[in-house]
Amino acid sequence: MTVVDASAVLRQGLLQLSKSDQVRSVIERAPVSRSVVKRFVPGDATGDAVRAAGDLAATGRLTTIDYLGEDTLDLAQAQATRDAYLALLSALSDAGLTQGGKAEVSVKLSAVGQYLPGDGEKIALEHAREICEAAARAGTTVTLDMEDHTTTDSTLQVLRELRQDFPWVGAVLQAYLHRTEADCRDLAAAGSRVRLCKGAYKEPESVAFQSKEDVDKSYVRCLKVLMAGEGYPMVASHDPRLVEIAGALAAKHDRAADSFEYQMLYGIRPEEQRRIADRGDQMRVYIPYGEEWYGYLMRRMAERPANTMFFLRGLATKG
Numbered sequence: 001m002t003v004v005d006a007s008a009v010l011r012q013g014l015l016q017l018s019k020s021d022q023v024r025s026v027i028e029r030a031p032v033s034r035s036v037v038k039r040f041v042p043g044d045a046t047g048d049a050v051r052a053a054g055d056l057a058a059t060g061r062l063t064t065i066d067y068l069g070e071d072t073l074d075l076a077q078a079q080a081t082r083d084a085y086l087a088l089l090s091a092l093s094d095a096g097l098t099q100g101g102k103a104e105v106s107v108k109l110s111a112v113g114q115y116l117p118g119d120g121e122k123i124a125l126e127h128a129r130e131i132c133e134a135a136a137r138a139g140t141t142v143t144l145d146m147e148d149h150t151t152t153d154s155t156l157q158v159l160r161e162l163r164q165d166f167p168w169v170g171a172v173l174q175a176y177l178h179r180t181e182a183d184c185r186d187l188a189a190a191g192s193r194v195r196l197c198k199g200a201y202k203e204p205e206s207v208a209f210q211s212k213e214d215v216d217k218s219y220v221r222c223l224k225v226l227m228a229g230e231g232y233p234m235v236a237s238h239d240p241r242l243v244e245i246a247g248a249l250a251a252k253h254d255r256a257a258d259s260f261e262y263q264m265l266y267g268i269r270p271e272e273q274r275r276i277a278d279r280g281d282q283m284r285v286y287i288p289y290g291e292e293w294y295g296y297l298m299r300r301m302a303e304r305p306a307n308t309m310f311f312l313r314g315l316a317t318k319g
């Protein structure tokens with residue numbers, strides 16, 4: 001078995017495992033989990049996220065902040081998530097971090113009600129609208145995270161509706177989906193902020209490329225469309241090859257440094273994040289915070305065996 005095969009097996013296994021309630025409760029209760037999780041999630045409270053954003057701003061990095069939580073089937077929970085975003089935006093504004101979009105927020109529609117039976121999409125739209133109004137007041141922007149492929153059409157529909165009032169709302173497109181190159185063409189219009197990532201969910205062959213090579217090739221095709229277009233590409237990847245290709249494409253299209261940005265996750269390749277910011281390009285760090293770190297952490301584990309080893313070593317040595 002090759003290394004690539006082994007990591008693919010690990011990835012599928014971890015994404016499968018992440019659905020087990022039993023495994024979840026063991027990992028969540030392990031006392032050391034908290035300290036190990038800290039590498040990827042700065043804390044539970046609004047203040048933890050604001051502090052992390054301030055620290056990153058001090059080193060020239062922009063941020064986008066995600067209040068962790070997804071897939072809620074409970075209206076009160078969806079409202080609480082909306083309220084957490086409103087409190088976050090107000091705290092970021094008080095800390096002077098929102099001007100010019102220095103710190104913005106990333107929102108998962110499933111966390112604000114998209115899956116609620118009946119009116120889910122409408123409720124998520126209303127909650128997202130309230131978050132956008134608060135962001136506008138604070139002088140910053142919102143990006144709608146993209147979740148599994150069953151939600152893509154609904155999320156893009158909500159995006160279109162929000163953009164009528166808030167044209168700066170950012171979209172996320174996932175290069176592993178077959179449809180994404182076409183979606184990039186649709187969204188590469190003036191003023192359109194589009195985050196391109198590889199995609200983090202377990203998706204079937206019928207809708208998504210399965211091998212790393214095919215996903216990477218799709219990423220480059222999508223990047224070419226976005227960089228050649230009129231919009232504002234947000235290059236979300238830790239992959240050194242893709243980061244380099246993004247830079248070359250930006251140069252080819254004479255893009256100014258403020259007409260696109262790189263994005264990476266909190267705690268991943270921090271030295272590279274600094275290097276990109278120091279050379280004068282825009283680097284935005286995605287900061288997740290909150291109690292609901294489990295699903296987020298499992299996706300990071302599935303992506304990279306080294307992340308899993310880091311976590312398991314922590315459990316073994318400090319537990």
Ligand SMILES: Cc1cc2nc3c(=O)[nH]c(=O)nc-3n(C[C@H](O)[C@H](O)[C@H](O)COP(=O)(O)OP(=O)(O)OC[C@H]3O[C@@H](n4cnc5c(N)ncnc54)[C@H](O)[C@@H]3O)c2cc1C
Pocket residue numbers: 144145146147172174197198199200201236237238239240263264265268269285286303304307
């Ligand atoms: C800002 C941001 C927002 C995102 N939003 C979404 C979203 O809304 N929806 C969604 O489905 N997914 C999202 N993702 C996750 C994304 O889809 C990928 O799952 C994740 O970024 C891993 O893919 P990668 O491009 O980094 O490449 P990978 O194929 O995971 O890694 C490629 C290479 O990057 C380097 N690398 C990766 N991780 C590390 C590490 N820990 N340390 C050192 N080097 C490393 C290695 O050289 C590795 O070979 C987001 C990612 C980012 C960065």
